[in-house]
């Protein structure tokens with residue numbers, strides 16, 4: 001079992017914040033604990049557990065100068081600025097005229113979580129900084145067992161208080177975190193206060209400059225989850241590359257050690273009992289039960305898997321597959337597969353997305369891939385998407401490239417940045433290691449080659465190898481173009497390629513270059529020929545509805561369609577080509593894209609517009625994949 005010790009290799013940055021108990025003048029007490037994979041509950045498959053949904057109306061209040069975290073000379077926040085206090089400021093001030101509070105969350109406006117505050121009000125559309133949220137909730141009556149607050153994600157740094165006490169902190173905008181609050185809950189009304197700071201900088205993951213909107217907020221559900229005193233905190237049930245079933249189970253609680261557990265897959269008549277070791281772990285390998293149907297895009301078979309441990313019953317829906325590389329082929333369940341994919345950001349269809357992905361919005365996006373494009377694969381860029389998306393990929397039958405936002409100019413030599421990236425990668429793997437759809441863990445996107453970057457990324461590759469030996473490791477790499485006229489001559493010179501299972505390349509010849517599209521098919525590619533080649537990105541912008549027939553200009557649908565025809569013709573000539581994830585399914589918000597005629601703050605490389613309108617290039621790619629799908633039958 002990848003025990004918490006295994007994760008302990010991953011240190012993590014401290015975030016200088018102060019809990020409620022600090023009094024004026026007192027030395028600042030230590031910051032509340034930081035939730036990491038090494039120190040916090042994993043609560044794997046928590047979305048399958050019952051619990052109290054805390055999504056819905058929350059009060060919100062901005063704090064751009066972070067007065068709720070530090071005073072105006074640093075040190076303690078001023079007494080009138082401590083948002084987390086378990087009080088009613090209006091009542092306190094009415095009771096004693098000398099009292100001063102310069103906040104009152106309980107009487108501040110409401111928003112609905114999960115959502116990004118960018119879409120809450122016009123004046124917040126470009127707010128980047130600290131936002132405070134607060135609500136109250138009744139604790140379950142007659143409480144027994146343990147209680148956890150679990151956040152699906154909050155972007156980017158988060159601090160949580162319950163009933164005036166600091167509960168914990170988290171860094172990272174796209175992975176779940178949980179805090180045990182068993183001892184902090186009180187009968188009747190409980191007040192939860194959450195500070196979310198969307199600020200990213202040169203040391204964060206991602207760094208300041210990205211090509212997507214920085215959606216600050218609590219962007220995925222918050223739930224109060226109850227478990228027995230001893231519960232299944234982590235379970236990973238999968239098919240090994242030699243076709244057996246393996247299971248790793250970790251119990252947490254006073255009776256975790258030497259405990260009898262049962263691994264059950266009723267549909268396969270499997271009920272295997274076992275006993276955990278002194279640390280509450282069990283690792284087992286069993287022959288695949290008779291009749292087991294392997295998961296694949298063509299047959300996305302999922303099984304109800306349960307692990308019974310005393311009063312706890314952990315459940316998940318799991319598909320069993322193998323994915324591996326043999327020479328230049330990618331093998332799914334032992335057979336070569338071509339990945340007919342597309343990239344997408346976590347942004348729902350609509351003119352004002354708030355990055356709150358529901359099952360319906362995930363189904364709408366992924367059905368465009370599965371049904372519309374005849375796809376079998378998605379690159380969930382550039383960060384871990386919500387578990388709603390990976391579960392939908394499990395259900396619809398789409399293989400997934402999952403990645404962490406180690407993107408462009410990362411602080412490669414900063415140990416805290418490395419620790420943040422390692423923790424984020426581990427949190428992503430722990431959350432989704434039971435997802436049949438996940439085939440590739442990606443450690444970076446388009447990062448400039450330096451020694452410090454190579455060391456940083458090799459560390460992440462090593463983490464994947466250590467945490468999950470059933471999936472491939474990738475990264476979206478750049479190639480170099482030889483100088484000279486004529487068709488492009490492209491060469492992969494990135495040393496990281498040697499450490500990866502696949503060679504994945506981003507390329508934009510014909511869009512970010514002056515190449516005539518008709519010359520693209522004669523491009524020359526010098527790439528490693530000993531492993532599968534994917535194109536993880538290529539694309540061109542088009543404003544839906546903008547047409548230019550004769551020698552079409554950029555941003556017209558005709559240009560984008562011709563770009564796809566010529567680029568696909570180029571790629572078809574490459575003998576080790578084994579998959580594509582063009583950039584991108586849907587137009588998405590990017591502050592870097594401000595052409596007033598065509599972009600208006602949107603990156604228009606989508607094959608569908610932000611409202612879901614298909615562009616001509618959509619049909620070009622769909623026809624290409626339909627042909628490949630037919631050829632594979």
Ligand code: GCU
Pocket residue numbers: 211382445446506537583603605
């Ligand atoms: C880059 C990058 C994407 C970006 C795209 C573009 O390759 O990986 O995040 O959106 O190109 O320029 O549109």
